Amino acid sequence: MSSSYSFQRNGREKKVQFQESFEAVSDKTNVKDSTGFLDRSQNSCSLGVSNVSYTVSERVGPWWDLPSYRKKWTRQILNDVSFHVESGQLMGILGNSGSGKTTLLDAIAGRIGNTGSLQGDVFINGRKLKTEQSQDCFSYVLQSDNLLSYLTVEETLMFTAQLALKRHSTEAIRKKVSAVMAELSLGHVAHCVIGGRIFPGISGGERRRVSIAGQLLQDPKVILLDEPTTGLDSMTANQIVVLLAELARRGRIVIVTIHQPRSELFRVFSRIAIMSLGELVFCGEPGQMVDFFSGLGYECPEYCNPFDIYVDLTSVDTRCSEREAATSSRMHEITSAYQSSEIYQSMLGKTQQACQRQDKPSIPFKSKESPNGMSKLGVLFRRTMRNLSRDRMGVLMRLSQNLIYGFFVAFFVMRLDDDINKGAVQDRIGIIYQAMGASPYTGMLNAVALFPALRAISDQESKDGLYQKWQMFLAYIFHILPFSIISVFIFTSFLYWTVGMNPDPNRFLCFSAVITVPHIIGELLTLVLLGVVQDPNMVNSGVALLNIAGILVGSGFLRSTEQMPVVFQWLSYLTFQKYGCELLIVTEFHNLNFTCTDTSMLPGACVIKEGNQVIDQGYPDALSRYTQDFLLLYAFLPALVLLGVITFKIRDRIIRR
Numbered sequence: 001m002s003s004s005y006s007f008q009r010n011g012r013e014k015k016v017q018f019q020e021s022f023e024a025v026s027d028k029t030n031v032k033d034s035t036g037f038l039d040r041s042q043n044s045c046s047l048g049v050s051n052v053s054y055t056v057s058e059r060v061g062p063w064w065d066l067p068s069y070r071k072k073w074t075r076q077i078l079n080d081v082s083f084h085v086e087s088g089q090l091m092g093i094l095g096n097s098g099s100g101k102t103t104l105l106d107a108i109a110g111r112i113g114n115t116g117s118l119q120g121d122v123f124i125n126g127r128k129l130k131t132e133q134s135q136d137c138f139s140y141v142l143q144s145d146n147l148l149s150y151l152t153v154e155e156t157l158m159f160t161a162q163l164a165l166k167r168h169s170t171e172a173i174r175k176k177v178s179a180v181m182a183e184l185s186l187g188h189v190a191h192c193v194i195g196g197r198i199f200p201g202i203s204g205g206e207r208r209r210v211s212i213a214g215q216l217l218q219d220p221k222v223i224l225l226d227e228p229t230t231g232l233d234s235m236t237a238n239q240i241v242v243l244l245a246e247l248a249r250r251g252r253i254v255i256v257t258i259h260q261p262r263s264e265l266f267r268v269f270s271r272i273a274i275m276s277l278g279e280l281v282f283c284g285e286p287g288q289m290v291d292f293f294s295g296l297g298y299e300c301p302e303y304c305n306p307f308d309i310y311v312d313l314t315s316v317d318t319r320c321s322e323r324e325a326a327t328s329s330r331m332h333e334i335t336s337a338y339q340s341s342e343i344y345q346s347m348l349g350k351t352q353q354a355c356q357r358q359d360k361p362s363i364p365f366k367s368k369e370s371p372n373g374m375s376k377l378g379v380l381f382r383r384t385m386r387n388l389s390r391d392r393m394g395v396l397m398r399l400s401q402n403l404i405y406g407f408f409v410a411f412f413v414m415r416l417d418d419d420i421n422k423g424a425v426q427d428r429i430g431i432i433y434q435a436m437g438a439s440p441y442t443g444m445l446n447a448v449a450l451f452p453a454l455r456a457i458s459d460q461e462s463k464d465g466l467y468q469k470w471q472m473f474l475a476y477i478f479h480i481l482p483f484s485i486i487s488v489f490i491f492t493s494f495l496y497w498t499v500g501m502n503p504d505p506n507r508f509l510c511f512s513a514v515i516t517v518p519h520i521i522g523e524l525l526t527l528v529l530l531g532v533v534q535d536p537n538m539v540n541s542g543v544a545l546l547n548i549a550g551i552l553v554g555s556g557f558l559r560s561t562e563q564m565p566v567v568f569q570w571l572s573y574l575t576f577q578k579y580g581c582e583l584l585i586v587t588e589f590h591n592l593n594f595t596c597t598d599t600s601m602l603p604g605a606c607v608i609k610e611g612n613q614v615i616d617q618g619y620p621d622a623l624s625r626y627t628q629d630f631l632l633l634y635a636f637l638p639a640l641v642l643l644g645v646i647t648f649k650i651r652d653r654i655i656r657r
């Protein structure tokens with residue numbers, strides 16, 4: 001199919017042919033909605049954005065330049081942006097990098113951070129939308145796809161649907177997922193895994209469509225997409241935009257920010273908005289855009305992409321002050337021409353009309369039949385568990401990393417001796433030190449490797465209103481518990497019996513039960529910090545330092561607790577290492593008898609004859625505190641879980657996008 005569009009050039013009218021598949025979109029107005037979700041007549045909706053401005057206060061210079069760092073200036077990120085769009089329309093927001101496209105989407109979706117000051121209103125069906133209603137009204141597809149690599153497309157959507165629409169029966173959810181997959185042409189990859197960096201899966205375009213499908217499950221009437229075509233080849237990018245036009249045509253409002261759309265997409269968009277330096281330089285139909293710029297004397301040369309030409313014309317070139325002044329004045333000239341144009345006035349008129357309508361339909365919220373907190377936790381647990389269980393390498397590493405460390409220790413120590421002069425005490429203390437000191441690191445490594453991807457997903461899904469971030473944190477903890485316990489048990493079973501520690505099965509169980517805690521604490525502490533610190537490397541270092549400090553102060557190995565300054569003695573009570581080391585010392589040394597073959601005949605060489613002497617000297621009364629130490633050691637787990645819930649609640653406030 002083909003169509004034609006007229007460009008004015010040098011006073012002559014030139015016909016430029018746009019032959020495209022997108023034509024199919026505009027021609028197929030009578031195609032039936034395949035999903036049957038939407039009844040267009042009842043779901044028509046209008047979105048008005050009125051005088052939206054956003055300013056942030058920034059420091060003038062970097063922190064190392066103190067005089068300028070102390071000064072602040074106010075930066076206008078969005079300046080008085082207004083437009084109107086109706087259901088059935090696909091609006092493309094264009095503009096050079098940093099022009100404010102994403103900030104505008106965030107402002108509309110109520111996702112803007114609290115770092116700046118936001119003014120203006122968003123109206124849906126003429127009703128002013130409150131910020132807290134935005135989440136239930138808009139679907140927002142981020143620039144990056146946050147999906148779990150080992151799930152199939154169908155599973156991904158099924159889990160999302162279960163999080164959003166629990167009150168539907170499983171069969172109804174399955175039907176809905178199939179319908180959405182059909183709508184987004186994902187049926188042929190339904191059983192393919194999403195894939196990741198290290199193993200292949202579906203294509204980039206298909207991943208984008210899965211992200212969009214995840215949003216469609218809740219039947220949103222307004223979908224916002226931030227650069228959905230970034231990173232895709234030009235053909236796939238076109239297909240995505242054509243698909244979005246299809247979605248819009250089925251009674252939705254679709255607003256998309258986009259870099260460099262191909263000229264063939266010219267007619268696919270119902271509205272084009274061009275932004276520059278936070279201002280809306282133009283907003284109207286594609287045809288109006290060409291007429292508007294031609295009217296100002298900026299005609300699109302033949303064979304050129306009108307999108308590129310108009311975005312270039314309205315961008316400010318900051319490479320040198322002369323260019324900046326010239327391009328800035330041109331941009332302002334175009335903006336004022338637009339604001340005094342009929343297009344702008346008619347758009348303002350439409351917004352006002354919509355606000356004054358007496359028969360305003362209510363705000364079209366997304367389907368919200370979300371399950372209760374426990375059910376959500378269950379879905380999140382099953383999802384993370386299924387994803388991890390398919391990661392063979394991940395599971396193997398998780399289960400074996402403690403064991404590998406055990407190999408090192410066992411190889412180094414070989415067999416413990418009972419002879420006091422052959423390291424009977426020193427070697428045992430060394431093993432306890434290594435087991436207590438190293439197991440938090442393996443936990444930490446797991447969390448740093450696995451959790452940031454889940455955290456990114458929970459950041460997005462919590463903003464979509466599917467659940468809260470701390471619920472993902474809890475689901476993660478529950479799903480690691482069996483792996484952590486088995487992994488430590490494999491490690492202790494090997495180390496304990498290979499090196500020949502106290503051969504009492506009950507003591508072995510106590511040893512394993514104690515070592516499990518620092519391993520889980522290492523992972524929990526990492527998760528707690530990942531709640532508030534974005535950079536996993538910083539968290540890595542933080543947990544490592546805390547662990548080193550804890551073992552120095554708490555273990556009593558480097559310096560006995562009695563010898564430490566009082567402040568450290570007090571601090572030691574806050575370390576899990578204090579309770580863990582004390583427990584392990586008692587477990588190993590209580591009632592243990594040593595031999596002594598004194599070849600040197602030095603006085604005192606055979607003073608220590610029993611393990612109880614070691615306990616009495618280094619950890620007086622530790623035996624009487626055995627149960628208490630166990631309780632206090634295990635108390636660190638719920639305390640850290642609680643702390644994690646708090647940090648993930650704080651995270652809600654500190655994550656901007």
Ligand SMILES: Nc1ncnc2c1ncn2[C@@H]1O[C@H](COP(=O)(O)OP(=O)(O)OP(=O)(O)O)[C@@H](O)[C@H]1O
Nearest residue numbers: 056077096097098099100101102103104113115116
């Ligand atoms: N909270 C904020 N504090 C400081 N600067 C901000 C804030 N939010 C946005 N900005 C700045 O505002 C400008 C516009 O950002 P935005 O991400 O909206 O641009 P964009 O047009 O989407 O760019 P791109 O196409 O490169 O993604 C950028 O210079 C960005 O650094």
